Amino acid sequence: MTAVGRGRPPLFDAATQELFLALIADGVRVADAAAKCGVARKTPAQLAARDRSFAALLAAAKDKGRLKRLxxxxxxxxxxxxxxxxxxxxxxxxxxxxxxDRKPAPVLTLTATQPTTATTKLPMLARVS
Ligand SMILES: [Zn+2]
Incomplete structure (x- = not known):
């Protein structure tokens, strides 16, 4: 491991990881949670590729978050x-x-008088003769 106090301190430290996982479990999307934590979108995925325990925590948090967003x-x-x-x-x-398509078709009432057709003509003829 590196000596303490030398080199650039990690941006995605344990406290930030905890905050990131809490945000993910709360239903926040990865890009938004990473922006909130001040790290690049791919940083958590890169850590998950190296660190199996973080990968398991991230997968569990993602499952929880998915259920919350539903x-x-x-x-x-x-x-x-x-x-x-x-x-x-x-x-x-x-x-x-x-x-x-599941509702019954509306029943329309006819207001105009029907034109004379074969069915209406026969009773009319019967009345004439
Ligand atoms: Zn449901």
Whole structure:
């Protein structure tokens, strides 16, 4: 290891790593969390490639963050995020039942008088004779 006090101090130290992982677990995206911590977007990924324990922590934090970002109780949560929780399932069912092709066709009442056709002509002829 390097001697203490020599060289450039690491920007992504233990405290910053902890803050970064907390932000990721809270649902913040990697680029935004890295910017907030003052490191480049690829720095955490580079550390994860070298350090297996950090890689495991990062993967767990990413899973947590993904669940937090998920739009529960929406049809999009079911359709786009593949969430099968009861809230998302119900929302997707509601959205499907409200789809325009599922609604019954409107019943129109005719206001104009019907033109004389074969079916209307026969009773008229019967009335004449
Ligand atoms: Zn859900």
């Amino acid at each position: 739009p529960h109780n929406t049809a999009g949560g079911y359709t786009n995020w593949n969430c099968r929780c009861p809230h998302c399932t119900n929302a997707a069912s509601r959205a499907r039942s409200n789809a325009p």
